[in-house]
Every structure is written in C-alpha cells, then in structure tokens.
Amino acid sequence: MTEAQSPRPTTDEILAECPRFRVLVVGRSGVGKSSLINYAFGINLATVAHGKRGTCNIEDEIISPHNDHFVLHDSMGFEPGNTEEFRKATEFFKSRGKKVPLKDRVHAIWLCIKVPHAGSRVFETGDEEFLKLAATAKGNLAFCNNRAAAYALNIAVPVVVVFTQFDVLYSGMEMALTEEEMKLPDQGQRLCSQRAEDEFKKICLPPLHNIDPTPRYARTSGLGANNSPDRSALADLIRTTLHLLGETSGFVGKIFTSAQNRETVWITSAIAQRGSAQANIDGSIKIGMKKYWRGIASSTRFPGFKLEKCLNTLHIDIVTAWNFSDANKLLRGTAFVEKMRTITQVVVPREDELKDWFDSVKNVVGAAGTVSAATHPIMFPIVAGIGLSGIFINWLATVYKRTPETLRLFMGYIIDLTLVLDQLFVIVLALGPPKLLTQTEIDEALNKYTSDAMNTVHAEIRDYCNEATFSQICRSNRAEERIKELIRNHRVKWEETKPQV
Template sequence: MESRRVLMEHLQNVMPVHDDSAPLNTGVLRPTTEDLLKECPRFRVLVIGQSGVGKSTLISQTFGVKQAVAEDDEPGEADIGKELISLQNDRFVLHDSKGFEPAEHNNYSSVKTFVENRKHQPNIKDQLHAVWLCFRTPLVSHGECLMERSAERFLREDIGVIGDIPTIVVFTKYDRLLVSLQLQRVSNPGSAAEEYLEKHCIKPIQEFTGNPGLTHLTVSCEDGEHRQGLEKLIELTYEKVNAAFGSQLGIPSPVSVVTQMAQRVSPRLKVEGSIAVGKQRYWRALTSGANFWDHTILECLSVIHTDIVSVWNFNDPSQYLYSTEFRELMMNLVGTIDSSAPRLPRTDGTSKICESGASLLTLPFKAGLGLVQWVHEAYRRLWVT
C-alpha cells in the first residue's frame, strides 16, 4: 500500500493532464478496442423494479459510479426511453423502469413497447444487451409481498416479450432477511434463508413465468458482512450476454467486451477481457509479424497498453494511465515480472523492430510459437497475482 501511495504521488507530480478522452494511435497499428467500440461503445441494460428496491445502489456499485443521469435530465417522472449515463463510467447506458406500480397504468405498456422497439434495432449498439428484473426480498412476517399484481401479470402474460434478451431476476436487500432471521435466533440463518427464498421468491417467479430455468440470484448492496452478489450478478450477466451475442471465428463480440469494460466488480472478467482482446490481433502477429512490420517496440507496446487500459476502464479523467510517463514506468516494470522470461532487446523510439536480429519478425516459426506459449503461461501465472 505504501509503495502504491508513493507511485501515485510521483504520477501526480510528473504527469500532464490530458484533455482528450483517448490517446491517439496513428498508422496501421490501431488498438483492437478502437474497432470494437465503434460497433458498440456502451453496454445497454434495462433495470425494472419498483421504487425502493435498491436499483440506484445496485447500479452505482456494479459500475462504480455515483449516479447515472440523462444528459437533458429534468425533475419529474422517470422515462424508460431516456439514456442514463455517468461521467465516471462511459461504457454503460442505463434504462430505468420504476416497475409496475399500482397507480402507473401507462408504465405497463410502455415497458413492453420499449423492449419491442429495442429488439428490432438494426445496430447492436442500440439493442438491449441485458435486462435485470429487480424484486425486494420480502419479509412475510412484516406483511410484505414479493411483487404487485401488475408485475405478476407481466410475468404471467408478457415475459415472452423479452424473448432471448439476457435476463436475470435479482432479489435485492437479501441482508434484511438474514438480519431478521438472526434476530429470531434461528440456529442456522444461512440455511433457513435459502429455504425461505425458495418458498417465497423463487417458486412464485417460476410459477408466474412457467420457466423453471430463469436465472436468479440474491444481492445485498449495503456495506458490511452481508454485502454479496454483485460480482456473481455481473458474471452471470456476462455469461448470458456472451451466449446471446456470441463470437465469430474466435473474435470476441463487441457486446461481450464492452460488458467486461463497463463492470467494475469482477477483476476476473477484466483479465479475461484483456486476454481475449490481445488474442484477436497481437498473439497471431507474434508469428506472422504482419501488423508489427516496420514499427518500434514502443509503438507496438503502446497499442497493447491502450487496449489493456481500455478494458480495465478505470475512472481516470486526467488520463494518467495513457501518459508517456506511465507507459515508461510499465516498460521498466516488465523486466521484474519474470527473471527467466525471454527478453527482447531494448530499443529507443526510432529503432524499428525489423532492424533487430533478435526481433519477432526474424524469429523462426517454431521460436515464435514458443514465445506464444511463454506469453500464455505468463498470463496464467499473473492471473493469480
């Protein structure tokens, strides 16, 4: 922690503030994420839930933002058609439905119309990528019910409108149930909570929808010992998004990648996203050299660095992570990761890779494959770190 503090203080002293939103990469060496984000710049999620179920906290903690608001936000009624975004995380767009409140006669049909319209958008960036159906875990002993009648009607009659859009039922505020069971001095509150959830939440949803396989999970967003479920929620969402939008010839779907970019609770998905993006272009280039021809090592590492930072999507408004100073720090750290790893000769910013006798371009094919294997093993070791 102390070393990280010193590093950050050093960065703040030496790094310039950048006004642009992304670094410029010229020529044929362009970051893979640049092409993916042109096709789908944001993960688009619809969150349906009655007021008070904890939607705002769920979104805030999953995507690491204070709040998501419309660009032309004005006081008044929530509008499902508004695109809610956040300056702290530009990789997701939220559509919020207040659920099916008893007094909201028009909201029921507006949800169906909105979903239908999004399903028929020609471009994937405009389609819905996921739907979260949020219900507060009810305390039956307090007279609470799982949902209002209009929500039951939607699940019974119109859940099919969602179709094959990745959908997850989220039971929020699960911590309230655990605390209630503890106050009742239940001997095994964890096991009792699972039985309670099965009886009062899961089975009713299955009966309403007629779908015993509908994905569901519990979430507690409050700080403390009962906070849980956020990482599992985003990982389940990613799995369903990846299955729905798929990949072609081993190339990751832009929707899958932007889902990994948008979330800020699962480091595992960030690592996997970085590797998937790297495999698409750079690993194949290790043996062919087609994309790296006549470029310096610094130029090659620059685009790889850009892709990694883009996937991790830190809240970095001053663009410190894209600065020359930070790139140089990363270059110097490479040599300390694995002392037994093969080394490329250090070059300055003007030396071309093809001028080095030990460069990737002049390596025999078998040697190139060996380097690919080393990179793969290095990734496996570093994942644990």
Template sequence: MANHIHTSSSPSVLHISGISIDFSKSEKHVESAEARIGGLQKPFQAERDSGKLLRQTFSPPIGFSLGDTFCLQLRYKKRFRKSREDIQFDFNDILRASDMRGEHGGREYHKSHDNIKIVVGLSGNTITEHSEPSASTSDTTLELQPTTDEIIRICPRFRILVIGKTGVGKTSLINRAFGVHEAMASTHKPGEADIDHEFVSLQNDRFVLHDSKGFEPGEESNVNIVRDFIGRRRNMAELKDQLHAVWLCFEIPRAGGRLLETGTEDFLTLKRKGLLGNIPVVVVFTKYDRFMNRVNRTLDDSSSAGLDPDALKQLIKDKADKHLKEICIDPLEKFAGSDIPHATVSTGTGHEESLARLIQITEERVCEHVASEASVMTSIAQRVDPGLKIKASIDVGKRRYWKTLASCASFQDRTTLDCLRVLHVDIVAVWNFHDPNEYLESKEFKTMVVNMVDNLDIGPTTNPVRAAAVGLSTVAAIAGIVSALAGPAAPIVVPVAASIVVAKWVYDVYQLSGVVLQRFIAYIVDLTLILQTLYLVSDNQELSRRTIKLAVASYHGSPTIGQVHSRIQGYDRKLTFLERADRDTLDRIVELMELYRIDAREISALRAQIPTVDSVPDEPW
C-alpha cells in the same frame, strides 16, 4: 524479409462469398454457427450440408473491410451442456494466406481450430482497392489499431434497462455495479421514470442506463410501455442502439409477502413466450444484507450457543438461503421456469461477491444472446469484478495481437514501441478507470511499465529467494505493502523511474526472438497485475498520480513480480513451429493472468486491511 502487399494499390475490402466448417475430426459436435462481419448485426444460421459439415453461402458476397471485426461463433454440446466459442479472423491474415483453390476461380482462406477446419470463400473479384495510394504502399504504412477501438466503434456503451419499484434499491445497485455516485439521483423524482431517457455518467461513460418504475398491481400501462420500448430497441439496426440486458429488481419480501404482482407476471409471461425477443432478463433480489439481519433476529439461543463468529455467520447464511428459496426462488421458477436467471445482491460493504455474480450472469447471457462486442462492453462497464476485467482482456487479446506474438503476423516491420502502444491501449481500455487526466496513457506511466519489464533478466533468476516465495499469499503481501506505503506523510517513491525511456529495445523493429517474446509477455502480464492492484487501492475514485505510483510500487515490491518473471524466464520456446509457438505464448499469458488474479470474494477483506489512500494533494511522477 518484410512481407509487402504487392498490388497496384492498397486493398480495402475483401468479398466473402461463403464459409464451411468441417468438424469431422474434432471431438466437438458443432450444432450451429453464426458469422458477424463488420458492422452487420444480422448473423446467419449455417445449414447442415452432410455429416459433420456446416456450409453457408452469401449472395451477394459480404464486404470485409480493413479494420472491421470478423467473428465466427460456434455453438456445440460439451458434456451434456451447451457451450459457445468465438473464433476471430484478421483482415491481413486472410489477405496474405488466401490462395487460388476455390471454386469458380475464387480464392480460399483456410483456418484450423481444435481440429475444426474452416474455409472462408472469397469471390472472384476478391479485392476492392483504393485509388489514392501509390504502388509502393505496404502494410507498414497502416497504423496499428487497438482492438478495443473497433469494439468501441460497434458498441461504445453497455445499454441496460433497470426495472423496479421505488425503494427497491435500484440507484444503490447501479452506483455500486458501475462505480458511480449519482446514477438516477438527479434525473427523476421518486416514483417517476422516463424509460427513453439515456443516463450516461461522467464518472463512467461506458454504460447507458434506462430506468423504469416497477409493475404495480392492476396496472397494465407500464407493462405496455416496457414492451414497446424493448421492441423498438430490438428493431434498431446498430448494436450500439439496441438494448443489451434488463435487470428486474425486487426487494426480498418478508415472510408471507407476495413476490410477483400481476404486472410482473404479465411481463415474465411476455418473456417466457418469446414476445420480448432474445434480450437477456435477469431477476435481481435486492437488500440481501437486511434479509440476513432479519433471519439473525429469529435465531433461538439454543441453535447459536457456543458457535464462534464464523460458524454463526455460516448458520445465518444457510438459514437465509433456505428461506430465500422458499419465498423468492421457488415462486419465480414455478411461474417463469428455469430459463430466467436470478441473482441475490447487497450493496453493503462485504457483499462485493454478490454484485460480481450478478455481473457474471449478465455478461454470460449478453454473450450468448446479443453479441460478443456487447459482452466485452459489459465487462468494461462494470466495476465490481476484477476477474471479469482480466477475462475481457484475454478475450480482446485473443482477437488479434496476443495470438500472433510469436509469428510476427501483426507486428512485422513495426517498432517495439508501436507494438507495445496497441497492447497498452487495449488493456487500459478494458479496466475503464475513472481517469479524466489520462494518467494511464501518459508517457510517464508507460515508461514505468517498460522499465519494470527491462529488469526482466534473461537467464537464471537473479533473486531466487523472492522468486520462490510461492507459499506467501500474493494478495496478502500486496495488502501489507500498500498499508506501509499509503500513509500521508511522505511522497511515494517508485523503484522504476518514470523518466525518458532509455531502453534501446523499445525503439528496435519487432523481430522474433526468445528475448523479445519474453519481454512482450512480461509487459502484458505486469501491466494487467499493476492495474489489478490499482483497482484495489483506487476504490473507483478519480485516479491521481499518487494512487498510480502506489499501485506500481506495491506490485514491484511484492513477491508476485518475481514469481511472474521467473515463470516467464522458464518458458520453453520452440519457435521453429510458429503455429505452436503462438498457441503456447497465448496459453502462457492466460495462465499467468489466471494464476495471479484477485477474486471478487477477496476484495472486501483486502480493502478492510488497507487505509484510505489520500490522493489530495497530488504529487508529481
């Protein structure tokens, strides 16, 4: 039966009066907790009540509106290291599940997470109501909203400041990290930079760049300019206007060269003393490939004699890393300490892993010191690490829809088509392709994915040979198929037609069943792995229908789809225990995505096997 909200009008705001966290039965030792509710960027610091209980009250209560995000961030020690975990709350879940057990006549919402008991207190005047809707209004009249809509509302772009001298490689770094072609090229003359200028690329509008020249010897003015800029941004009320990260760039010096000039030391001193706030600063050592070439030229013949190419490459890398530690890492850590992270990068072909590592470090620090929305936007904006895209998709999915597929908490009384729409929008938004024609949001592309899922046979696998081909490398198989299909001679034929959707199940109202659950898992995983293949073949170029069809046909023809669908069919459903079913469903989605994701280390090798995809002229669906 539909769970309608029987109030005199449709509720719009819940008033949160306090939160308590009881971890007495958990193995995790929670040190602190922070809450982010709606657009508030003033997280509270919970005070310890007694033993293993944290409690915080809000006076006056904080309003939590329909459509707002509500995240509780726990920080705890785990195996001698500090960890962080975000727990998301849903407006409708709180509204439906809260009861009259609170103090002073208020309501309470109870949530359990890894044996941690969380109680959200709601004030006596719990609900603020709209006066316009009629008494028959129910939650089915409210349109399903993609989770990424709210994230983008709070933080539409990843905002980064890049500091470095002319020639250090800032432009190439930004171009490769964010998949654009013109970063800073038309904005400033060499050696000039206006730190307040906001550069937003038409090829990737999910990041905004601020540029600063480096710190010259004996020059204090730019240190003051940067300090003032960071301070002004730190004091801005909205997360979208705040600075999210700083990259401090150095070219790896030659032997005997000095890494840290006086101005740089002054800047790092400000950071070390906490005068720049919590803004993450990552030191970036650039042009690592040139450094390795210099090291290669210094090798004597005796040390490299008789080595095969792979062994010689490893010898050069080991020697380069040893010198790098001596001339860069040790001086940095001696002056700045170990709290300022560093990454060594090259923008040359074959070094995508170094760029991915820089992005991973940045995303981790943004998540820890800024906000979860900003860390998700870091992952969305970057275009070097497909694994981080999958991680962000999982983070977004966990916030709302993926975690309630089995219990229908979010999708009840909705058509399957409406439910698939929000899942589709969230996944596509995270991958952030250069798609000005919105082909990935087209009816034709969505139909291809639906028809692919429609081929999921419920019961025994129809093609056990293909499904059992676990030993065949997934990425190598896809690379081979792409190579065979990518020639310019003939149009690409997609085995799943992009015609009008005919599958009846997408028009049905979402109802919990094993078949429906399998199809939803398949849609999420198939769409994600198609986009991963598209990332491989598009190489950050503007998307065409031909390129998208190539990705779909390659995934459909690979052993991966058989393996994925076979694993989904073997899912042991215990749907009578809805809490467990939800958790198991989420775990299965995460497991499949992690199992078939392409690592950044494989990207350059794979692309070397794939011919350039000719997308001009384009072809119809």
C-alpha cells in the same frame, strides 16, 4: 508505412460499433436500484438521474460523466393495478430490438425484486407478465399466452432477475438466534447465512420457476454499516449477465444477428462494468485475442512496426478494458507508461546480458527471485529506483522480430500491466462511486505488484520462453494460453472471499 504509425487498438474498432452497454433496470421505488447501479458501473446516479417518481421516462438515456461506456434506461417497476408502466416497457422493448443499430439496442435487462418477508408475494402481476415475455423469447411458450408470445418476437432481450436486499433476510435470522446460538459468534454467523440461504430458496425460487423453468437470477445485499456492498454478490450478478450475453445458442441468436455482434456487445459490457475484476481480465483477454495475442510468439500483426509502437497498442487496449474513472488519463500518461516499461524491461534480456543492460544502475543484482527449485537461481535487478535502460530504449526503437526477447517483452508487458491494474481495482474499491483515480492509488498498485508477484511472474516467463523451447512455442502458437494461466495464477483473489451480508 511511416515511423509514426502504430497498430490500431482493437478497442477503437469495438467501441466505434458499440460505444456503450445499454441496460434497462426495472424495479419499484425503494428496491435499491440506485445503489446497485452506482456500484456495478462505478457512477453516482444521483448526479445524472431524476430521483423522484413521476419524473422518470424510460426513453431517457441516463449517461454518467463518470463512465461513458454505460447508458441506463430506468423503468419505475410495475405497481399493482398500474398497467401503464408495463405498456410503456413493452413498447420500449419493441423500439429497441434487433431492427435498430447495435449501439441503440437494449443489451440486457435487470429486473429488480426486493426479497420479501415470509408469506409476502414475490412478484406482482406486472412482474410476472414481464418474465413471461422473457420466457417466451427463450422458447418456453408453454408458460405464456399468445399475446406475450407476439410481443416476444420483437423484444427478445437477456433478462436477469436481481433479488435485492438479501441482507434484510440475513438480519431477520440474526434476530431469531437463541441465546445459546448467540454465545458462539462464528457459529451464529454460519447459522444465519445458511438459514437466510434456505429461506431465500424457499420463498423466492419456486414462484420464479413457475414462470420460467430456466431463469437467470442473482441476489445482492444493500449497503452495510461500512457503506460497502456485498462485492461477491455484485460480481456474481455481473458474471451472470456476461454469461447470458455470451451464449452461442438459444434465444440470444434472436437478438444478435452475428457472432461478431454478440462478441462486440459482450466486450463493451465487460468494459462498462466496474464490479468484477475477473470480468475486466476476461474482457482484456477477448480484446487481445481478437488480433494481437493469438500467436503472439510469431505474430502476423506486428511485423513492420517498431516494438515501441506495438507496446503502445497493447497498453491502450488493456487500459481501456479496465475502464477506470481516470479523468486525468493518468493510466495513459507518460509517467505510468514509463513505470510499466521499467518493470517489464527486467524480463527481456538473457540472464547473461542482465549486467550489460543495467550496468549504469547501482546494485542491479541482488533482488530475490528464482526460476524454480529445480533450476539454477536467476537474480533480477531491483526495480525500485531503476530508470529505463538505455539499451532497452534503443531496442524498443527496432522493428518487430520473432525472438525470445520479443516474446518475453510482450508476455511480460501484458501480464505485468494486467496484474498491476488488478491490484489497482481492489485498491479503488474502498473509494466508492465514482471511484476517481489518483496517482496515490496507482503508486500503491505498482508497489504491491513489484513487491509481491513480479519476481515470480518474471521467473515463470523466463522458464517458458527460454531459447531451447522458443521454436516449439512459435510452431504451437500457444503462448497466449500461458499468458492467461499466469494472470489467473497471480491475480488478486478478492472475489472468492466469503460474501458479506
């Protein structure tokens, strides 16, 4: 082993097997597929796909330069009386089933159905036949004919029904408000939301359950006046898709021949999407737990490697999991890496060593931050204006050892970087597809994390990793659980806010 060697990033292995999440989107013209794809995967579909009916070929691989971990196949939907699109779709499914390599299979299908007006038909005949295929694949044979069952033996693919343009239903409820209801804006909004929800359940769900008693569905809204989608609904669609891909029993086993294949596709899909920060966090955790996070206090993966090389590997895996549109590779650049190390270095030394580590920096002590009300206060160096400590740089050049300092380093770097990227995710939402990343957004995310959460996070890491409990932590190998807990407690909770309509 040479000094230049580093542990191999887990994402290299995963993406070598399945570099792109392959999704088939089925939907008639005007249903809102383009907006859905643009915001779910952070691309500009108009720049890479044909927009006119008649030019779309389901076999075409639509790959965007804005997100190279995603490939789209587009089916124009099943118009009344047109059986050709349905025939093409079923043949396509058969050609992209489990008999082909994992990277070439269709991994998920989104069937887009526009929320209808009251009294309108929800599903056309072709949509119903399509859903029967999916139902047969899950084993609901009673709802399907033999022809569909025969097809499904070769085309078992996770299907999510996406009801689009829910906001139109909401707008209809707004127009029906009485004068008395309109006088109370907050009350009126609540009434519209509830009535739209009730109407959706009344007109959309019964026909779906008649085809498949255990469907997977989500709903989305179109673009509002501020040109932004319903982020909560979009995140729900992504969570629904990932949950279906991650199922360990049922028909998913017909698609993925091994648990490893299933996890690989799940991680690739989590990387590809750009609509749910929680999915990025979950993907980052799954990537880390495959090798380097599990038993991180007493790692069998890091010994023999220098600490700096280990940090490089963690950095690559976490940044890759978030898949920002980062054409200039700013998140992998030296400047960003140095800023992240500047943040994490603060949590590494013991409290009595803080002055020695940072004695070259003025005013190193005095920033707010205490471990807890039940313990004595621990003062942390001010991050703004601090460079990398010489002692810290020299320490990173040493080989991995099982010490409290090393545990604080890895816990701190994983949590710090994840929470900075979580802040960055929320910031770039305002940019819209393709959400090109600049240094301005990165600096804003760094500033928000260091001013809002860093001191508390570091205090809680110190609480957990103190010398008195280090040996117990090594024996239990549960430090990764504390990492996940701290990320969960301190991440931005934007997805839990009230849905827009």
